[in-house]
Amino acid sequence: MTTEHTPSGLIGASIRRVEDPVLVAGKGCYTDDIQLPRMLHLAFLRSPYPHAKVISINTTAAKAMPGVEAVLTGAELGERLSVPAIPMVPGMKIPPHPLLARGAVHAAGTPVAAVVAESRAVAQDAASAIDVEYEALPAVTNAEKALEPGAPLAREELDTNICYIATKKGGDVEKAFAQADHIVRMHIASPRLVAMAIEPRGVVAKPEPTGDLTVWISTQSPHRVRADLATAISFPEHRIRVIAPDVGGGFGSKGPLYQEYALACHLALKLGRPVKWISTRSEDFVTTNQGRDQAMTSELALKRDGTMLGLKVRVVANLGAYLQSNTAGPPQRMMAMAPGCYQIQNCHVEVVAVFTNTVSTGPYRGAGRPESVLNIERLIDKAARDLGMDRLEIRRKNFIRPEQFPYRTGVNVEYDSGDYEKSLAEALRLSGYENLIRQRDEARARGELVGVGISTFVEPSGGAGFESGTVRVERTGEITVLTGSSSHGQGHETVFAQIAAEKMRVSMEHVAIRHGDTLAVQQGVGTFGSRSAVMGGGAMAIAIDRVVEKARRIAGNLVEAAPEDIVQADGGFAVAGVPEKKITWRQIAAAAYGRPVPGIEPGLQETVFFDPRREAWGFGAHVALVQIDRETGTPTLEKLVLVDDCGVIINPMIVEGQVHGGVAQGLGEAFREQMLYGDEGEVLTGSLMNYAVPRASDMPPLILGETVTPNPFNPLGVKGVGEAGCNGAPPAVANAVMDALAPLDIDHIDMPYTAPKLWEAIRAHQEKTKK
Amino acid sequence: MKDESIAISLSVNGVKHEAVVEPRTLLVYFLREHLGLTGTHVGCDTSQCGACTIHFNGRAVKSCTILAVQANGAAITTIEGLGREGVLHPVQEGFREKHGLQCGYCTPGMIMSGVSLLQTNPNPTDEEIKHALEGNLCRCTGYVNIVEAVKWAAEKMGGKPQGKGKN
Numbered sequence: 001m002t003t004e005h006t007p008s009g010l011i012g013a014s015i016r017r018v019e020d021p022v023l024v025a026g027k028g029c030y031t032d033d034i035q036l037p038r039m040l041h042l043a044f045l046r047s048p049y050p051h052a053k054v055i056s057i058n059t060t061a062a063k064a065m066p067g068v069e070a071v072l073t074g075a076e077l078g079e080r081l082s083v084p085a086i087p088m089v090p091g092m093k094i095p096p097h098p099l100l101a102r103g104a105v106h107a108a109g110t111p112v113a114a115v116v117a118e119s120r121a122v123a124q125d126a127a128s129a130i131d132v133e134y135e136a137l138p139a140v141t142n143a144e145k146a147l148e149p150g151a152p153l154a155r156e157e158l159d160t161n162i163c164y165i166a167t168k169k170g171g172d173v174e175k176a177f178a179q180a181d182h183i184v185r186m187h188i189a190s191p192r193l194v195a196m197a198i199e200p201r202g203v204v205a206k207p208e209p210t211g212d213l214t215v216w217i218s219t220q221s222p223h224r225v226r227a228d229l230a231t232a233i234s235f236p237e238h239r240i241r242v243i244a245p246d247v248g249g250g251f252g253s254k255g256p257l258y259q260e261y262a263l264a265c266h267l268a269l270k271l272g273r274p275v276k277w278i279s280t281r282s283e284d285f286v287t288t289n290q291g292r293d294q295a296m297t298s299e300l301a302l303k304r305d306g307t308m309l310g311l312k313v314r315v316v317a318n319l320g321a322y323l324q325s326n327t328a329g330p331p332q333r334m335m336a337m338a339p340g341c342y343q344i345q346n347c348h349v350e351v352v353a354v355f356t357n358t359v360s361t362g363p364y365r366g367a368g369r370p371e372s373v374l375n376i377e378r379l380i381d382k383a384a385r386d387l388g389m390d391r392l393e394i395r396r397k398n399f400i401r402p403e404q405f406p407y408r409t410g411v412n413v414e415y416d417s418g419d420y421e422k423s424l425a426e427a428l429r430l431s432g433y434e435n436l437i438r439q440r441d442e443a444r445a446r447g448e449l450v451g452v453g454i455s456t457f458v459e460p461s462g463g464a465g466f467e468s469g470t471v472r473v474e475r476t477g478e479i480t481v482l483t484g485s486s487s488h489g490q491g492h493e494t495v496f497a498q499i500a501a502e503k504m505r506v507s508m509e510h511v512a513i514r515h516g517d518t519l520a521v522q523q524g525v526g527t528f529g530s531r532s533a534v535m536g537g538g539a540m541a542i543a544i545d546r547v548v549e550k551a552r553r554i555a556g557n558l559v560e561a562a563p564e565d566i567v568q569a570d571g572g573f574a575v576a577g578v579p580e581k582k583i584t585w586r587q588i589a590a591a592a593y594g595r596p597v598p599g600i601e602p603g604l605q606e607t608v609f610f611d612p613r614r615e616a617w618g619f620g621a622h623v624a625l626v627q628i629d630r631e632t633g634t635p636t637l638e639k640l641v642l643v644d645d646c647g648v649i650i651n652p653m654i655v656e657g658q659v660h661g662g663v664a665q666g667l668g669e670a671f672r673e674q675m676l677y678g679d680e681g682e683v684l685t686g687s688l689m690n691y692a693v694p695r696a697s698d699m700p701p702l703i704l705g706e707t708v709t710p711n712p713f714n715p716l717g718v719k720g721v722g723e724a725g726c727n728g729a730p731p732a733v734a735n736a737v738m739d740a741l742a743p744l745d746i747d748h749i750d751m752p753y754t755a756p757k758l759w760e761a762i763r764a765h766q767e768k769t770k771k
Numbered sequence: 772m773k774d775e776s777i778a779i780s781l782s783v784n785g786v787k788h789e790a791v792v793e794p795r796t797l798l799v800y801f802l803r804e805h806l807g808l809t810g811t812h813v814g815c816d817t818s819q820c821g822a823c824t825i826h827f828n829g830r831a832v833k834s835c836t837i838l839a840v841q842a843n844g845a846a847i848t849t850i851e852g853l854g855r856e857g858v859l860h861p862v863q864e865g866f867r868e869k870h871g872l873q874c875g876y877c878t879p880g881m882i883m884s885g886v887s888l889l890q891t892n893p894n895p896t897d898e899e900i901k902h903a904l905e906g907n908l909c910r911c912t913g914y915v916n917i918v919e920a921v922k923w924a925a926e927k928m929g930g931k932p933q934g935k936g937k938n
Binding site for chain 1: 859907
C-alpha cells in the first residue's frame with residue numbers, strides 16, 4: 001500500500017491515513033510509553049468524601065516506606081501553587097483550586113496527599129498508607145437542589161452556590177409572549193457524562209540540566225496548557241517545552257491544565273528527577289472534566305399557525321466543585337445557540353452556573369451544543385404536538401432561509417451560511433420517511449410502541465480565538481507544515497497534508513505535518529470545538545498562499561520572467577504558455593536559501609495567525625426509528641439516518657469516521673450513560689463496571705448522507721463536523737422515544753432511555769389508566 | 772515484597788525471556804515495563820476496556836487480568852509480534868484500509884481480538900464480529916469501521932465474510 005497520489009484531486013479524496021502504519025503496529029508513543037532514566041512515579045491519596053474538613057493527615061508510615069522519595073500535603077505545598085481559572089464570564093466567582101487540598105475537600109477524588117516513589121506500585125502502596133481524619137460536611141451534587149433555600153454550600157468559602165449568572169437577549173421577549181396564541185413549557189435535563197478517552201490522562205515531567213523543563217502531557221492544547229502550567233507553578237513559560245505525544249482520545253476532556261500535571265512538574269523540579277503520573281481509570285472517573293449536566297427550563301411562544309415568536313430559557317449548569325480553565329465553556333456555548341436553526345428574534349436565555357460537590361464539568365464532545373439542540377428540538381416537537389401540526393411543517397415554517405445568511409440570531413450571534421431545508425429533505429429521502437411513518441402507524445395499530453424522531457441542528461465550529469500555521473519550504477524543496485492544531489486522533493497529518501500537497505502541487509510524501517510540540521511549533525491553540533480544519537486548515541491555507549506568492553517571485557527571477565507569467569505546475573511552477581519551462585520547488589528553495597535574489601528577503605517560510613472573527617456553522621438533520629418493548633421497556637434503535645453539511649469535505653473517510661464516533665457518543669448519552677451520585681453525594685458510577693459506555697453490539701446500522709454548503713468565509717470553504725453526531729442523534733432519539741410513547745400520553749422523559757426508566761413510565765401509565 | 776520475587780520464564784513474540792518479578796506484577800506491566808513492549812495499552816483498572824488484549828498460548832486474553840507469574844512457561848504474542856518485519860498482518864492492514872482507528876489507543880487490543888476471532892471463525896458475520904469485540908472498548912470510531920476492518924481482513928485471509936448479520 002502506498003500514499004502516492006497525484007497532487008491534484010487530493011482535496012475530497014478518501015486518502016488512507018498517514019498516521020496508521022505506526023499505530024496499528026503498536027509503535028505509537030503515548031505518554032505512558034515514555035520511560036526515562038531515574039524516573040520517579042507519582043500517586044495520590046484522594047478523598048472518598050464529597051465534602052469534608054481535613055482534620056489531620058499522618059504521613060509517617062508512608063514516608064518510612066522503602067522506595068518513597070517524597071510525600072507532600074497541601075499544607076506543605078503552601079498557598080502559592082494552584083490551578084488558574086480564566087474568568088470567562090465577568091464577575092464569576094473563582095474559589096481556590098489548590099494543587100492539593102488545603103483544609104477541606106469539595107468533591108470525591110480531590111487529592112489530599114501526593115507520593116513520589118521509585119515505582120508506580122510503591123507510590124500507590126505509600127499513598128494508601130497515609131492516614132487522613134475527615135469531618136464530613138453536608139454535600140450537594142444536584143445543581144437545581146443546590147439553588148434551593150437551605151441547601152448546603154458546596155464551597156463554604158462562598159456565601160452562595162452560584163458561580164455566575166449570565167444572560168443573552170434580543171428583541172422584545174415580553175411583547176412576543178403577550179402576543180402568543182400558545183406557550184410550550186418544558187423542563188429538560190441532560191445527563192452528566194464521562195468523556196472516557198480510552199487513554200487515561202497522564203504526564204511525564206523532566207527537569208533539564210539547563211534548568212528548563214520538558215513535559216509530555218496527554219493534551220489537546222499544548223500551548224494553552226504550557227501557559228497555564230507556567231502560571232500554576234510560577235515558572236517561566238519560555239523555559240517550558242510541552243509535548244503532546246500520541247494522544248489516545250480527548251473529546252474535550254484533555255483540554256485544560258489539570259492539577260496533577262502542575263504537581264508532577266513542581267516535584268520534578270524540586271527533586272531534580274523526571275516524574276511520571278498516569279491516571280488510573282478509577283481516578284479518571286473522579287478527576288477528569290465531565291460533560292453536560294445542564295437543566296433547562298424553557299418557554300416557547302408561538303402563533304396558532306406554528307410561527308415561533310419568542311424563547312425563554314433558564315439553564316442551570318452544574319460546574320462541579322472546582323473551576324478548570326474551560327469549565328464555563330459549555331454553558332456559554334449553550335446560550336449562544338439556543339434558537340437553533342430557527343428564526344426566533346425574541347430571546348431571553350439565562351445561565352445560572354452552580355457549584356456542587358462533584359467533579360468539574362467542562363467541554364465534552366458537543367460542549368453545550370447537544371444541550372441546546374436537545375432543548376430546542378424537544379420544544380418544537382412538543383409545540384407540534386400541542387398545536388396539532390406536522391413536525392416537518394413547523395420546522396420548515398421557522399427555519400432560517402438560505403437567502404437570509406449571514407444571519408444574526410435572537411441571541412446576537414451570526415451564522416455564516418446554511419440550507420436547513422436541503423439537509424432535512426435529504427435525511428427524509430434517505431430514511432424513506434413516509435414509509436417509516438406508515439410502519440409506525442401500522443405497529444401502533446397493533447399496540448406496539450414505535451416512534452419516529454427528527455432533529456435538525458446547527459454545529460458551530462472554529463472559534464476560541466486564533467489558530468496558527470507555518471509553511472516552510474526546506475532547502476531540498478520538501479515542505480514542512482507546523483500547525484498549532486494538535487491532533488489526538490483526528491488525522492491531521494493526513495488531512496493537512498492533502499490540503500498542502502494539492503495547493504502546492506506536490507505529492508503527499510513531499511509534505512510533513514508537525515504538531516504538538518511547543519518547541520517546534522509557534523504559539524497555537526489546539527484541537528477542540530470541531531475547529532481543526534476550519535482554523536488550523538485556514539491558517540495553513542493562507543500561509544501556503546503567501547509562500548506560493550513569494551516562490552512565484554523567486555521563480556520569475558530565476559527564469560527572468562515577470563512573476564505574473566509564472567503559474568503553478570506539478571512539482572513547482574512553470575512559465576505561462578511554456579509548460580516545459582519548469583521551476584521546481586527544489587530550485588526555488590535553493591535560490592531562497594542560496595544566492596540572494598534582489599529585492600526578496602531570504603528564506604521561504606510564512607507563518608499565519610488566523611482569526612476569521614466568526615464561527616463556521618455546520619448543520620444537519622437526523623432521523624431515528626425507535627421501538628420500545630412494552631413488557632420490558634427495552635428500547636431498540638431500528639434505524640438512524642444522519643445527514644451532515646460541513647461545507648467542503650477534504651477527506652470523506654475521515655468525516656464519516658467523525659460522524660460515526662460522534663453518533664456513538666450521542667447514543668451512549670441517549671440510551672446508557674450517566675454519571676450518578678448517591679443521596680450523600682457518594683460516587684455511584686465510578687468505574688466501567690457501572691458506567692455504561694457503548695460496545696460494538698450496541699451500535700445500530702447507520703445511514704450517512706451529506707449536503708455541501710461551502711463556508712463563504714473560510715479559505716477552504718470548510719466547516720467543522722466533529723461534534724455533529726452527538727448534537728443531532730440524541731434529540732432525534734429523544735423525539736422518537738417520545739413519539740413511541742405518545743399513545744400513553746407521556747410528554748417528556750429525560751435521557752438516558754434505559755429499559756428500567758421506560759418500563760417505569762409505561763407501568764405508571766398502566767396504573768393511571770386502571771383507576 | 773521484593774524479597775518474595777519469583778523467577779519466570781516465558782516466550783514473547785517467539786523470543787524466550789527469563790525474569791524475576793514481584794508476585795503482584797500484572798502481565799501487562801511486565802510486557803510494557805520489563806520488556807518495553809508498549810504496544811499493549813492500559814485503559815482501565817477493572818478489566819473492561821480490552822486495550823491490553825494479547826494472545827496467551829494462542830487465545831486472546833486481557834493481560835491486566837493475569838499475573839506475570841501465571842505466564843510462566845506460556846507463549847505470548849503481542850501486537851509487536853503480529854505480521855512480519857515491514858509487512859502488516861491482514862487485520863492490521865484492514866484497520867488502516869477501512870479507517871478502523873482514530874486515536875489508535877484501543878487499536879492493538881482490538882486487532883489482537885480480531886485476529887483471535889478469525890483464527891477460530893474465518894467467516895464471521897457482522898454480529899459474530901461485534902460479539903467477539905464485546906470485551907474491547909473504542910470511544911472514537913463507533914465500531915462501524917472496526918467491524919468493516921475485520922471483515923476486510925477475513926476476505927483477505929481467504930474467508931468469505933457473510934455480509935450483514937443474522938438478526
